[in-house]
Amino acid sequence: MSEDEKKARPYRxxxxxxxxxxxxxxxxxxxxxxxxxxxxxxSVIVMGMPALIHILVALGSVLAVYTTIDSYQxxxxxxxxxxxxxxxxxAGMIVALCMTVVGPDLGGRAPYTVTALVGVLTxxxxxxxxxxxxxxxxxxxxxxxxxxxxxxxFGINYLAETFEGxxxxxxxxxxxFHSHHSPFELDxxxxxxxxxxxxxxxxxxxxxxxxxxxxxxxxxxxQTHSWIGGAASIVTxxxxxxxxxxxxxxxxxxxxxxxxxxxxSVVIGMILTGDYSIWEMVSMRVAFxxxxxxxxxxxxxxxxxxxxxxMPEISQYIFGVALAVLTFAFQLYGIxxxxxxxxxxxxxATPFMDKIVIKKAYGFKGxxxx
Amino acid sequence: xxxxxxxxxxxxxxxxxxEGGFEIDLDIKIKAIDDEFSEVPPADEMRVxxxxxxxxxxxxxxxxxxxxxxxxxxxxxxxxxxxxPVHSPVNGTVKEVMRYENPLSGAPExxxxxxxxxxxREPYYDPMDPDKVSRDEMIxxxxxxxxxxxxxxxxxxxxxxxxxxxxxSHLIINAKESDPNVACDARLMIEEPEVMVDGIKLMAxxxxxxxxxxxxxxxxxxxxxxxxxxxxxxxxxARIRPNYSVGYGRLLVxxxxxxxxxxxxxxxxxxxxxxxxxxAYAVSKAIRDGEPLIDRGLTYYSxxxxxxxxxxxxxxxxxxxxxxxxxxxGKYERVILGSxxxxxxxxxxxxxxxxxxxxxxxxxEEEPHPYEDQTWCIRCGYCNDVCPVDIYPNLxxxxxxxxDTDWLQKLNPGACIDCGLCAYVCPSHINFRPxxxxxxxxxxxxxxxxx
Ligand code: SF4
Ligand code: SF4
Numbered sequence: 064m065s066e067d068e069k070k071a072r073p074y075r076x077x078x079x080x081x082x083x084x085x086x087x088x089x090x091x092x093x094x095x096x097x098x099x100x101x102x103x104x105x106s107v108i109v110m111g112m113p114a115l116i117h118i119l120v121a122l123g124s125v126l127a128v129y130t131t132i133d134s135y136q137x138x139x140x141x142x143x144x145x146x147x148x149x150x151x152x153x154a155g156m157i158v159a160l161c162m163t164v165v166g167p168d169l170g171g172r173a174p175y176t177v178t179a180l181v182g183v184l185t186x187x188x189x190x191x192x193x194x195x196x197x198x199x200x201x202x203x204x205x206x207x208x209x210x211x212x213x214x215x216x217f218g219i220n221y222l223a224e225t226f227e228g229x230x231x232x233x234x235x236x237x238x239x240f241h242s243h244h245s246p247f248e249l250d251x252x253x254x255x256x257x258x259x260x261x262x263x264x265x266x267x268x269x270x271x272x273x274x275x276x277x278x279x280x281x282x283x284x285x286q287t288h289s290w291i292g293g294a295a296s297i298v299t300x301x302x303x304x305x306x307x308x309x310x311x312x313x314x315x316x317x318x319x320x321x322x323x324x325x326x327x328s329v330v331i332g333m334i335l336t337g338d339y340s341i342w343e344m345v346s347m348r349v350a351f352x353x354x355x356x357x358x359x360x361x362x363x364x365x366x367x368x369x370x371x372x373x374m375p376e377i378s379q380y381i382f383g384v385a386l387a388v389l390t391f392a393f394q395l396y397g398i399x400x401x402x403x404x405x406x407x408x409x410x411x412a413t414p415f416m417d418k419i420v421i422k423k424a425y426g427f428k429g430x431x432x433x
Numbered sequence: 434x435x436x437x438x439x440x441x442x443x444x445x446x447x448x449x450x451x452e453g454g455f456e457i458d459l460d461i462k463i464k465a466i467d468d469e470f471s472e473v474p475p476a477d478e479m480r481v482x483x484x485x486x487x488x489x490x491x492x493x494x495x496x497x498x499x500x501x502x503x504x505x506x507x508x509x510x511x512x513x514x515x516x517x518p519v520h521s522p523v524n525g526t527v528k529e530v531m532r533y534e535n536p537l538s539g540a541p542e543x544x545x546x547x548x549x550x551x552x553x554r555e556p557y558y559d560p561m562d563p564d565k566v567s568r569d570e571m572i573x574x575x576x577x578x579x580x581x582x583x584x585x586x587x588x589x590x591x592x593x594x595x596x597x598x599x600x601x602s603h604l605i606i607n608a609k610e611s612d613p614n615v616a617c618d619a620r621l622m623i624e625e626p627e628v629m630v631d632g633i634k635l636m637a638x639x640x641x642x643x644x645x646x647x648x649x650x651x652x653x654x655x656x657x658x659x660x661x662x663x664x665x666x667x668x669x670x671a672r673i674r675p676n677y678s679v680g681y682g683r684l685l686v687x688x689x690x691x692x693x694x695x696x697x698x699x700x701x702x703x704x705x706x707x708x709x710x711x712x713a714y715a716v717s718k719a720i721r722d723g724e725p726l727i728d729r730g731l732t733y734y735s736x737x738x739x740x741x742x743x744x745x746x747x748x749x750x751x752x753x754x755x756x757x758x759x760x761x762x763g764k765y766e767r768v769i770l771g772s773x774x775x776x777x778x779x780x781x782x783x784x785x786x787x788x789x790x791x792x793x794x795x796x797x798e799e800e801p802h803p804y805e806d807q808t809w810c811i812r813c814g815y816c817n818d819v820c821p822v823d824i825y826p827n828l829x830x831x832x833x834x835x836x837d838t839d840w841l842q843k844l845n846p847g848a849c850i851d852c853g854l855c856a857y858v859c860p861s862h863i864n865f866r867p868x869x870x871x872x873x874x875x876x877x878x879x880x881x882x883x884x
Contacts, residue, residue, distance in 0.1 A: 079866050080774040080853035081767065081794070082613075083803035084455060088811055088860040146806070198809060311453065313814060369812040374828055417828065418840065424848035425684070425822035426696030 091310060092149035098306040099156045099292075099364060106294035110164045114291045118159040120175050124182030125155030132191055144191060154190055157205040158182045160292030160360055163400065177212060184208035200370040202410045210407045252395050254337025254344060261347055264288050282350035290400070292364065293356020300354075303363025312367035315376055319383030320362050321353070327391045328352035357400040358390060365403075371410040377420040382409055446650055449613065449677040453818030455858050457613050457677050461773075461794075465616035465732045465740025470624060472744040473757045475523045475549045479748035482535050483508040483543040485787040486581040486589050488515025490543050499527045504557025504725050507545045517579045517589050520557065520725040522746035523549040536770055536777065536784050537587075547748070558723030568598065568639045571720060575639075578719035579726045579788075583711035584680070585612070585771055587789045590712055596699065597640040597706035604642040605689050605700075606633055608649040608710040609673065611680025612772035615792045617730035618710050619651075620742045625714060626659035630666055632713030635720055640706055648689050650675045677774065678821035678852050682707040696848060711791075726788060733758065735765065735795040745786045752782035754793060765795040767802070774853040803856065804864045816855035816865070822848045826855040830868050838875065846872035 107115045129151035136143050145151060162178050189204035250256040265278035267287050276285055286294050293299050307314050331352075332345035339347075352358065366372065366386055373382050386402075386409050393401025409416075423429070449457040484490035491508030495501055501521040510516040528546040535542035561574060576591035584607060597604075610618040622629060637645045647663055648671045654660075663670055673679055673688045683694040685707055692703045700707050711730065718724040728746040738758050745754060751770070755762045762768060762782035769776045770790050786793075796802075816826040824845055832841040849869050856865045 078778055078804055078864060079776065079851075080772075080857050081769050081776070081778065081796070081803060082773050082857065083801065083862065084457075084858050085801070086858075086860055087806065087862065088808060091811075091813070091860050146808070194809070199812070311813070311815060311818070369814065372812070374812065374814055374817055374825055421825060421828075421844065422823045424696075424824045424845045425687075426694060426848055427845065428693050429695070 089147045089149040092147075092153050094310055095306065095364075096149065096152050096156055098302050098310075099153070099160060101302050102160060102292055102295075102299050102360070103156065105298040106160070106291045109285050109294035110287055110291060113164045114294065116175060117162045117164065117178050117291055118156070120178045121159035121162065121182045122152065122155040124179045125151050125158060125186045128183055128186035128191070132186075144194065151186060151190070154185050154204055155182060157292075157364060158185050158208070160290065161205055161209060161357075161365065161403065162291055163289065163356075164291055164294075165288050177216070181205070181208045181212050184211060200368075201413065202407055203365055203368045203371045206365055206403045206406045206410070210403050213403075251397060251399070252335070254335045254339065257351075258337065258339065258347065261351060265351075279347050279350040282354045286356055290356030290360050292360030293354070293358070296354040296356065296359045299356075299359045299363065303359070307363065307367070312363075313369065313372055313379050315379035316366050316372060316383040316386070317362055319380045320366055320387045321383075323384045323387035324353050324358060324362075324391060325349060327387060331395075352391060352394060355399075357402045361390075361402045361406060362386075365406055371413055373413050373416040375417060375419070375421045378416040381419065382413070382416055385409055385412075446652070446675040449611075449650075449675050451676055451678065451819050451854060451858075452821060453815065453858075455815070455819050455854070457857070459613055461614045461732075461734045461740050462610075462616045462619070465734065465742060466619050466623075468616075468620070468740055468742045470617075470620060470730060470742045470744050471757075473746070473749060473754055474552055475746050476749055476753040477549055478528065478750075479522055479525070479547045479549060479746070480533060480750060480783070480785040481507060481519060481522060481545045481547060481748035482533070482537075482785065482787055483519050483545065484535060484537065485519060485579075485747065485789060486515070486517055486587040488589065489513060491516045491518055493530050493543060493545060495521075495527045495530070495545060497527055497529055501525060501527060501547060502557060503554055504723075504727060508543075514592055515589050517576055517581060517591070518725075519545075519747070520579055520727050521545075521547060522727045522748045523547060523551070524553055525550045534781070534784060536779070536787050537789060539777065556723040557725060558719070560723045561720045563635055563638065563720055568641070571635065571639050572598070574719055575716060578715075578724070580712065580715050580719060581726070581788050582709055583715060583729060583788070583791070584682075584709035585775065585789055585791055586682070590708070590716070593701070593706060593708070594636065594639050597642070597701045599641045601640060601642055601701050601704050601706050603644045603646060603690060603705040604633070604637045604640060605671075605685060605705050605707045606645065606647045606668075606710055606713060607680060607682065607685055607707050608647055608651075609680035609685065610650070610710075611677045612774060612792060613677065614734050614773040614794050615732045616740060617732045617742050617791060619656075620732075621711060621714060621730055622656050622659050626656075626662050628717045629659070629710060629714045630662045630668070631721065632715070632717035633668065633708075634666060635716055636706075636708055636713060642706065645669065646671050646689055648673050648685055650679075676821070678850075678854060681821070681850050681852065683850075684821060729788060729790070731786070731791050731793060733793045733795075735760065736797070736800070737764075745790075747787050748785045750783045750785050751779065751793060754786065755782065755795075760795070762795070764797060766798040766800075767796040769794045769796075774857065775851060804862055806862050807864060808861045810859075810861055810863060813860060815858045815860065816863075819854045819858045821852060821854065822850055824848050826865055826869065829872050830863075830865070833868060833872050833875070841872060842876050846876055849873060 103118050158181050185204045185208040189207040193200045261278040265281045267276050267281045283297055307317050328348040329345050332348035333341055336344045373379050386405055389405035390402040491510040493508050495507050503524050505521045506518045508519045525547045528548050530545050532541035533544035572591050572594045580590040581587040645668045647668050671689050679688045686694050686700045686705045694700050694703055715726050733741045752762055768779050773794050829844045829846045
């Protein structure tokens with residue numbers, strides 16, 4: 064609140080209503096964190112220790128920056144940006160859950176340094192910096208930080224292979240632009256190659272009873288090569304749906320994005336069947352495009368980030384559809400996990416989307432209102 | 434507990450349900466409904482503002498030192514269609530005619546200070562026989578007795594009746610009682626249903642409406658006596674959604690008749706007149722008993738005392754109400770007059786109760802203050818979802834902050850009805866009122882709307 068607003072408070076009509084529903088921002092953040100904690104728990108069961116370390120590293124790096132900012136502001140006696148660690152905790156958890164783990168079968172090593180770097184940038188530049196400079200966040204902090212880091216790493220990877228050592232082979236370890244994904248070597252469009260990719264990347268064995276899971280099954284229940292937030296994508300789906308309802312996230316984005324992706328994957332599965340039946344191909348396409356961690360977690364917990372997404376209802380639908388289409392396009396071009404780029408692009412377009420169509424106000428509808 | 438009371442309690446709505454799935458707790462209302470009306474005696478010194486309605490104040494027609502009778506006119510301006518006379522609430526002596534803080538505007542406005550002689554209530558006007566007078570004479574009586582809308586909007590009732598006469602097909606009685614801290618309408622529906630229904634019939638006769646609809650949030654069997662009388666008189670009961678915002682006159686027309694009231698029109702232009710249920714009571718008293726509108730029912734609430742239904746004369750200082758209840762205003766940090774959603778916060782307990790006040794609510798310092806922890810907008814969109822008139826409060830504030838006047842105009846802040854729901858749900862505790870007020874003044878050509 065500005066000094067002027069504080070001074071204006073004695074004005075008689077200023078403070079109405081005099082009651083509040085009693086649900087505040089911190090509560091919203093803490094409940095969001097709680098929801099993601101359930102997902103994190105499921106992911107650690109599926110992915111094991113690497114997922115846990117990523118989560119701790121992400122939370123630790125974000126909280127370290129938060130503590131530094133908080134201590135500095137207290138020392139200087141200036142207004143605190145965060146009145147509780149609730150919002151940084153959410154940011155930290157999103158960073159953790161949008162990081163990728165590659166199962167031991169694929170020989171990948173989790174790039175904890177990248178996670179730490181993304182955590183620091185999320186909190187310092189995209190959360191605190193953006194908020195302070197613009198008084199609003201235009202880009203989803205975790206998405207912005209991750210996209211920035213990966214673009215830089217992408218450049219480094221191609222400019223000088225030697226730099227890879229710096230990250231301990233991290234770039235081969237499962238980030239979106241690492242060498243087995245790039246330069247767009249994955250042919251996700253060709254149905255037969257798509258199936259090969261699926262089997263190579265997702266076929267796995269359950270640690271209990273040695274049960275072998277097909278790629279489609281593991282994409283629904285047990286992804287060991289994925290974003291951490293989508294390791295048990297069925298859990299992410301259920302928890303996400305509960306969170307959207309309970310915490311009133313922008314559900315139109317979720318519904319339109321989810322349904323669009325579903326339609327796109329069904330359509331492509333029906334058109335490009337390769338050596339498989341329509342049913343086999345459609346189920347594999349849906350499993351991959353909709354239930355892969357980079358989509359299922361993003362759609363519930365990143366695409367609904369309130370500040371960087373549109374307000375009017377129609378714009379939210381447009382945002383959701385565009386996000387699905389862009390993500391799908393990136394996936395087909397081999398930029399697996401490109402949902403983060405799609406999200407950043409649409410975040411930037413949000414101020415324009417806000418102005419596309421607004422509802423007519425009561426008294427201006429020009430028809431029977433009910 | 435009487436059988437009827439038990440039935441009512443079982444059926445009562447516990448919450449208002451707003452757009453977007455938000456809820457308003459009705460705890461105060463539910464607790465207060467069972468409290469019978471008590472009459473607050475007049476104070477030794479009554480402060481009667483000469484403007485207690487929308488529109489301007491009448492000219493004072495009494496002078497210092499003059500003896501006045503209960504119900505005698507203190508002001509008049511017959512030329513202004515929106516001015517109604519104000520009457521003396523006691524037998525007494527005019528001590529002073531001065532400018533004093535008006536509870537409607539917060540600014541000093543003409544006020545008559547009266548030293549109370551006694552509490553007698555002798556009706557000032559002669560009773561009227563509705564069968565022997567014309568409709569215009571009855572409407573004139575409504576004006577002469579200073580009746581204004583009792584739902585809080587205080588629009589002069591005679592002006593609405595005149596506007597509606599022979600023009601509307603529907604008289605909608607607003608028995609919604611939306612304010613969550615108020616139960617006086619519901620209490621009066623239990624205590625005085627005959628008088629209330631009589632007032633409804635009189636108003637229907639004045640305007641010549643063929644259809645009378647009693648719009649209520651109550652469920653069947655909650656008010657058995659009233660329901661029986663309404664049935665007997667052939668008045669239709671419309672059971673409307675238990676929403677706070679639906680009680681706003683224009684939205685009520687939509688709720689009941691399914692017709693939108695265009696922004697530049699009044700409900701009468703779409704064939705409906707909306708009157709509050711307490712107004713109906715006042716109309717019956719004015720016509721049948723010759724009683725001007727001098728007092729009104731209101732609900733007091735504080736945590737210590739609970740909900741109390743009181744009958745209070747206009748001009749009674751708020752401190753007198755506290756005294757009557759054995760309370761001390763000094764205990765409270767915030768005293769709100771009227772609705773907890775829209776009312777004014779007074780700092781001085783000598784401010785008088787007027788025709789607009791359907792409630793008093795007192796909060797101690799330790800009770801949560803909605804705007805203490807204001808922070809930045811997180812763009813959650815709750816305010817947009819809950820807004821009953823489909824505008825975007827948060828986009829309005831953003832447009833205002835960046836000075837985008839074209840965009841602000843398109844967002845139509847003028848449609849805001851000041852319901853307060855946006856601030857009520859905002860998790861960042863943003864105080865919309867001053868911002869919306871500014872946005873409205875920047876964009877709309879001000880026009881007094883009838884509600
Ligand atoms: S409810 Fe409050 S925080 Fe949410 S969009 Fe509206 S103003 Fe912003
Ligand atoms: S106060 Fe105005 S802007 Fe806010 S919810 Fe009510 S009508 Fe909408």
